[in-house]
Amino acid sequence: MKLKRTLLPLLSIFLLFLIWWLLSLIFPPRFIPSPIKVITVAIENFYMPRGPGFKTAPYHIYKSLARIVAGFFLTMVLGATIGLMMGINRFAESMLDQWVAVGLTIPSLFWALLAVMWFKISETTAIFAIVMVSFPYVSVNLWAAVKSADKDLIDMARVFGSSRLLTVRKVFFPQLLPQIFAAARYAFAICWKVVVIAELFGLSDGVGFMLNYWFGEFRIEQVTAWILTFTAIMLFFENFVMKQIEKKLLAWRREIVV
Secondary structure, eight states, rough: OOHHHHHHHHHHHHHHHHHHHHHHHOOOOOTOOHHHHHHHHHHHHHHHHHHHTTOOOOHHHHHHHHHHHHHHHHHHHHHHHHHHHHHHHHHHHHHHHHHHHHHHHHHHHHHHHHHHHEEEEEEEEHHHHHHHHHHHHHHHHHHHHHSSSSSHHHEEEEEEEOHHHHHHHIIIIIHHHHHHHHHHHHHHHHHHHHHHHHHHHHHHHHHHHHHHHHTTOHHHHHHHHHHHHHHHHHHHHHIIIHHHHHHHHHTOOOOOOO
């Protein structure tokens, strides 16, 4: 079973590159460059300074990751706080539910442009855009998690004389943990998207900035190389960071096989 879980993702990646290679044979390089060419360019970007300022890829990746981590942390703090307040307190729910719904519908481009107009070219631009786009999704997930918590288990803990702190730690919080991780993974994915948009419009470094630069140069192999690099880093964090933390903290759950 474990071998199958490892091989299937690798097989899907292989098929994707195979389709990409076949399309590169059909279309000219200015439309679809070959995967070998793109991978070569992506590797060269790591040790050959290119683009404005002549910085290598690790510098721009570091700048993007720093913004993502900062934005993700603030997103989880703000989103979880609002979500828990709405789930526990009816007054907070009545006051905030409409505004959270509005936050879900506002396009990320709007917050990116507004951040550029307010904060100009600064780190605050990307972090502000990330938080404003991402936190409503965390709030909705936590709000729903609190509402769907098993009240009978909480009442049973009280009947057996459990203190409020112990009930929260051993009964209430474990019920929320799967939804917290679901919200965290979703918010983390959104942070990756928003930081690229913010860097593309209002910053002078980062992956989004480099995508915008090479787009202006109409260098399709460079644009594709940066997309491939960004995707590889995202998949690394998803599979070797987020999933591993989730697996460790949720090891007590039984696996459901249908």
